[in-house]
Amino acid sequence: MTPAAPSIRESPPVPRPPRLVLRVGLTGHRPSGLGEADLVALRSRVRGVLAQLRAIVTTAGAEPGEDFLFVPPELRLISALAEGADCLGAQEALAEGYALQAPLPFPRELYEHDFRTAASLEEFRALLARASAVLELDGTRENDGMAYAHVGRVILSQSDVLVAVWNGESSHGSGGTAHVAHEAISLGVPVLWINSRAPHDLCFLRTSLDGTISRRPLSELPEEVLRLLWPERVSTHRALHRHEDLGDARHHPMREMFYRQSLVPEHRISVYNAFLRLFERGGTHRAAVSVDPPPVVTRPEAKTQYNPFAPSLASLVADYERADLLAEHYGGKYRDTFVGNYLLGALAVIAALIGFVTPAGTLIELVLIVLIIVLTRRGKRKHWHRRWIGYRLLAEQLRMLELLLPIGRVPPSFRAPPHTSSVDTGHFWVTWLVRARAREIGLADGRLDEAYLERYRQMLLSTIAGQAAYHRRSAHRSERLTHTVHATTTFIFFTALLVCVVHLGVDFFRAYQERSAKTRKPFFAIDSLTAAAGVGNAFLTALAAALPALGAALAGILGQGEFDRTARHSHAVAAELYQLAARLDRTDGSLPLRSDVCASVAVNVAETMSAELLDWQVTFRSKTLELPL
DSSP states (O other), X not given: OOBOSOSSOSOOOOOOOOOXXXXXXEXXXXXXXXXXXXXXXXXXXXXXXXXXXXXXXXXXXXXXXXXXXXXOOEEEEEEOOOTTHHHHHHHHHHHTTOEEEEEESSOHHHHGGGOOSHHHHHXXXXXXXXXXXXXXXXXXXXXXHHHHHHHHHHHHHXXXXXXXXXXXXXXXXXXXXXXXXXXXXXXXXXXXXXXSSTTOOEEEEEEOTTSOEEEEOGGGHHHHHHHHHOHHHHHHHHHHHTTOOOTTTTOOHXXXXXXXXXXXXXXXXXXXXXXXXXXXXXXXXXXXXXXXXXXXXXXXXXXXXXXXXXXXXXXXXHHHHHXXXXXXXXXXXXXXXXXXXXXXXXXXXXXXXXXXXXXXXXXXHHHHHHHHHHHHHXXXXXXXXXXXXXXXXXXXXXXXXXXXXXGTXXXXXXXXXXXXXXXXXXXXXXXXXXXXXXXXXXXXXXXXXXXXXXXXXXXXXXXXXXXXXXXXXXXXXXXXXXHHHHHHHHHHHHHHHHHHHHXXXXXXXXXXXXXXXXXXXXXXXXXXXXHHHHHXXXXXXXXXXXXXXXXXXXXXXXXXXXXXXXXXXXXXHHHHHHHHHHTTOOTTSOSOOOHHHHHHHHHHHHHHHHHHHHHHHHHXXXXXXXXXX
């Protein structure tokens, strides 16, 4: 066995819990669509909705426990501040103590042409001055419908609940209030619909799990908000109400390790790394066609390993580094245990055979079996497999979040299949923390001009290149290991076959020798040859049993590690990432650098990474530590 590198690198600072934040998106008609509105009553209705949401969050944040920082919760309004209902709602939100963040469809000097009167323009400028973050998108007047649709998607990606001041009519184009409301409903974002026509009825719209849209009573709004902000708390309350056994629902060892334990470098012998070094050598088989990277991801600037937006994402970077370290740590312990168990099982079989010759063999077998049981039970008790899966999910989702936040987006919802997520409450904590961090960080502050987008493009290419290179290395390593282990097990199988044939020959020889001795027939062999045959028979018996045991152990390790599937899947992911990188190629100068193009590629990269992560989770969630039966 070879000493491994430290299982935990130099530890980053222990992260703090996130702050409790609720993001409320706002979309509404312009003055032309508010002709039938009673503005005084509409203001009162909007303020009442915002006050109700504030009361729900304030009550929930009174006892944050270990999940949130013990500071007052923050409520945030996300609005494009268009003339009309947007500005009206922003004024009421500020009066209710909300923070304001404003994504704009155009640079602000171009957007100001949307305001028809000097009073409305002054109101817009005053609201911008009070906003904590303003993200100016790069829309153009030549295609203003696309610009409004783009800012609507940014609003939805930054919102937990959408307040829509809407007349209920269908959209007459992209980017309008009806378009944003319908897209929110299709994405499952809860919508508080305030009818823009007097008397401004309020309706709560929610999309069910089966995709149907239903009007829900307002009495369900508190639970819906809590479900978004604190899904664990809602499920715990329901379980208590139904007198169900909570099990680990109120106690997450992952959370306690993430926030409390100080990580220090730990040097240990790695059985898994020794196994890799032994069987990776000499394998040259290619199970899938390798895809070479396009020139766009091999240029020197695309390899730059830095994130120019990291200063504004410092807490997120610290969370990612810690989750990555913990995933490596527990993944190493899990792999060492299952590889060691299979090898110890093979040694136990050999020791059992030695037991027929000397009692020491039986004692060795007993020690090996006890060691396998102790290692397996220890891994289960300390949740090595569960923590490895959970921290890897957390690290990769935080990586996606770091990729998308600078462009005003968040990762796609990570939904594990019911048959896997329902049995692991730790999954809810991982998803909750990622969403809580996204809420806390909020909207990027800046202008998506040529310089900003070029920096983002380089960062995006760097991420794609790094991920694709990782998958290429993983695929080639898994192919070599699979090929070498298959060749080794094949050799072991045919060697065992040969041993069995020789064993039968030796048995036949001894039987013939004994029969010849009884009949006193002359035979060419001498007595020493008979004795040697007896010794050879014992050796062949041990070898015939040991070789299949060793082959079975190698096959078990190969099946538990899913190396062949990993190779095929990594090749496919690398190829897809390279195709996405090609969409960012500007070597011929023909590609206009636009935020919607960068955002589309970034979202597709996140979706690819999320799909790969889901496949990995489903594959390995069932590969728990078990006795090597």
